[in-house]
Amino acid sequence: MTLALGNDAVPRSQIAFALDDATEADRLQRVFLRADKTVPYGELMEVMNLLRAAGYLKVALAGLEGTAVGQGQAAP
16 A cells, blocks of 8 residues: 655654654644555554554545535435
8 A cells, every 4th residue: 555645655763753754843733644445444444543643633534526425316
């Protein structure tokens, strides 16, 4: 699994530093986390734990556009 901040790939070990740089260490900013459906749940939770450990507690899961749910249709 590859982590990215914007369009830039970020090594897992550097995600906290990259977020601090991008937010000017404002840990109250909301972080949007997006993953495609091939990412295992456990890996997604691991990234959420990395964000929490870095002090970013406002994490939102972002849906991908073009999906049935993203187009206002009910999920199956």
